[in-house]
Amino acid sequence: MYKILKTVIVCAICFNSYNISAQLSEYLNSEEKRISSANQIEVEIQKFIDTNFNNYVLSKEVTDDLINHLRSEEEFTDAELQNAIRKTKVYELRKLFFSQNPDKKDSYFARPIPVSVQQTCVNGDFENGTAGYSFWSDAHPQPASGTAFFLSCATPTVPTVLNVVTPVTNDLNAAVTLIDDTSPSYQQYDPTLAGLGVNIPTLFPTGGNKCIKLNNEQGFGSSDITTVSRYFPTINQETIDFNFSLVMDNKPAHGQPIQPFFRVRVLDQFNNVVDEICIVADPDNCLFNVIYVSRNRRVLYTDWICARLNVGEILGQPGTIEFTVSDCQPSAHFGTVYIDNICGSICASPKLGALNTNTTNINCPDTIGNTPIQVCGTYQPPYNATLVSITLDITQNGTVVGTLSAPTQLTANTFCFSVLPSMFGVSPTGNFEFQINANFSVNCPAGTFIYTISDNSAGVGPDVTFIDCCLATLTVTSPVDDLSNLDTVVLKEKERSDWIKAANIVSVGNNALSNGVVYHAANYVELNPGFEAVFGAQFSAYPEGCTASYAYKTQLPNTNARSSEAPNVDETINLIKVSKDFAIVPNPSSSTIEIIMNDAKFNRVSVTTIDGKIVDERNVEKTDKTLIDVSRYANGIYIINVTTEDVQVCTKKLIKN
Structure with missing residues (x-):
């Protein structure tokens, strides 16, 4: 039995490998x-x-x-x-x-x-x-x-x-x-x-x-x-x-x-x-x-x-x-x-060094007890460089609001900062990010050169959030929690720092307001048996922490950072088209005329009367000049059309006398 099972597993692995290949x-x-x-x-x-x-x-x-x-x-x-x-x-x-x-x-x-x-x-x-x-x-x-x-x-x-x-x-x-x-x-x-x-x-x-x-x-x-x-x-x-x-x-x-x-x-x-x-x-x-x-x-x-x-x-x-x-x-x-060798090899020793900050996602830290937040990571100095300093910046909307000048723990390749919630301000609100800055010195022929490496904790969402520090979870059921978009905001807009589980009914209300029932939670919104959004009702649910922002989203956001579609770009083209021109020599004429084109060549000539009847039409080998005998034409006004090699048509009047 063991041998048979092993064979089946090996075959499954081989098939999967073949499929991926x-x-x-x-x-x-x-x-x-x-x-x-x-x-x-x-x-x-x-x-x-x-x-x-x-x-x-x-x-x-x-x-x-x-x-x-x-x-x-x-x-x-x-x-x-x-x-x-x-x-x-x-x-x-x-x-x-x-x-x-x-x-x-x-x-x-x-x-x-x-x-x-x-x-x-x-x-x-x-x-x-x-x-x-x-x-x-x-x-x-x-x-x-x-x-x-x-x-x-x-x-x-x-x-x-x-x-x-x-x-x-x-x-x-x-x-x-x-x-x-x-x-x-x-x-x-x-x-x-x-x-x-x-x-x-x-x-x-x-x-x-x-x-x-x-x-x-x-x-x-x-x-x-x-x-x-x-x-x-x-x-x-x-x-x-x-x-x-x-x-x-x-x-x-x-x-x-x-x-x-x-x-x-x-x-x-x-x-x-x-x-x-x-x-x-x-x-x-x-x-x-x-x-x-x-x-x-x-x-x-x-x-x-x-x-x-x-x-x-x-x-x-x-x-x-x-x-x-x-x-x-x-x-x-x-x-x-x-x-x-992009991701095709492993550096034995990255010459430029490396800095990595562990992910931090904290919603509403303990401001009453001022419990420290641990921000840790690893670093590797550039080649022949030594560590000078590692600092931590607390930023909000790109502005530094607090700085720690040294880590609380530091080894040959790791660091940790203890960040107190009081560092975010007296009454903090909004989203905050951590940025680690490491300076390394190396002796160069021109003198001491400082390498600076910075890294952000790039986990999804902010590192620390102080927005409507709401409850962690919510369960809604029918009929007590049934809603429509005509209900008051406090009833129809729900957010949680962890999850929402819904088993209620969302009815139509006023379909023209575009301000439907909105549930969002940091980890998930779960629609359980018993949940129903009646046809025509306006309901939106999406993963988002406590932001006090209730966007009625009608479609999923595009989370692909690099779409295969290029954005439409309206750019001015700074070019001026050169007007092609030609001369008729002589004009008026009673016998032979020469057509001479300036700065271009042509491959077709036609002659029509003033009312559009074709008198002469010919293809010519690509040239900038040609002769036409007009002696047999009745006296009057004719139109000479010249087609250039890039299929532009130039026109002039000829007087036959």
Whole structure:
């Protein structure tokens, strides 16, 4: 009997494994088709840009602003100016393409990964391409985007219809490059560094054949900010480790806040930051090696580094990992990063260190007895760094309302703070969060450098709540608790800090008021046998703690932090269409005329009478001039129609005498 049972269990495991493998294979095939479609669209976009490049010019305002901006920031050559104008024009034409072809956007957004696969790291090493990942790049042409967009590590970035891109294999001038040593044009070493006598591999040395590179190594014209993102239906491990290598320009005259940056972060299902690493190009940071190119330029670079993000706070919940790299704000100096092995390897020792705060969810702490709240976590110093301090901030709506300058317990890798409820104020109300800040010092060639790592307790909901500190549970039954939306607020709106169990009847009342019966509780609202919402009644129940806010919700909120649908974006396209024109020489004419087109070519000509009758119609080989014999035409006025190569029709009158 034991042997039979064991065989059945093994077969069940094998079947389940086969089923997951089949779903993963199906998903990869689907993503491969999507990416192939996106690559084909990129070909269409390039053709569109090539076809229309001479048909449009930048608006005078944007061109003048661009020149003035460059003059205020940099010394530049005429060739650099023309390159900046070209990049801005290409950016505007790309916007124009998507505005004319909105249906093309879907191929740029990764399909959701099957829940059964969960956090299996689909292409974390990119060996099967880029399935599961979405890419976008904001060009921020200068100065059309102004300067307000750049907030260093706090700069926002979201995918839209206009900024989505797809990787190009081994094209290091692309916004996103799939490095592949099995494909043509592969470069073993970063070209900028190789040109300066330093060889840093473009692939992780002990990895596979592929990795991802974000941003190119060009400056002038646009401050590029490029992102790769992946959504996890379920986070099922406490850390996400990855490898990266940075190459960044650094101009000494620029202050640190506008230098290129590299940011990686994990967001929970409500877009709260769970953990984040951000590195700004800084020669004082001994994470970087420095090459002094000229008095106005330094190139900073790292070798391949292993880093860690702590995500234990959202185990079992959805999450999104997001990598972003930027040029400097004025646009002349680049930032680029190579990324590999996302959650595909484990760092023996994370070079950037790590900080993790345990989840805290406390509703209405004991203010009478002032019972301490324990806020604990773990830390790991960056490479060769020593701990200087760990502090705790209590924040409300982003404002610090209290600080503890030292933990009550501290070991080589753990900490604990005892937070008294009295620290929240005399009569606290609302939601509060804890933020841990750890400072580490390391001796660098330029002197002592301070690493600061911050972490929030990113459990779902606030860390501490002082909102209508209500009772924990509630049970409602029929008929004593039957309701309609015409009942008083105190009867029809219920909240609890733990749960509500309902077995009552909700009737129609006044269906036009949209202020129905509302139950919400922190853990669950349970509708038991006996509960009934009569057809047409207005009833809403949802998980939410004691907030004193009773929103009548007609549909479930979208909890996916990164929807596959791009938001609608209304952006001005700063282009002016060039009006095509042609000349008729001579005009009037009694014999032969020559049609001459300015700055364009045409492939079709027709001649009609003033009332629309066709006199002559012909296709011609693409040209900018042609001859027509009009000697046989009766005297009068004719209409000459010229069709350009981009199918525009230009019209002029001819006088035959």
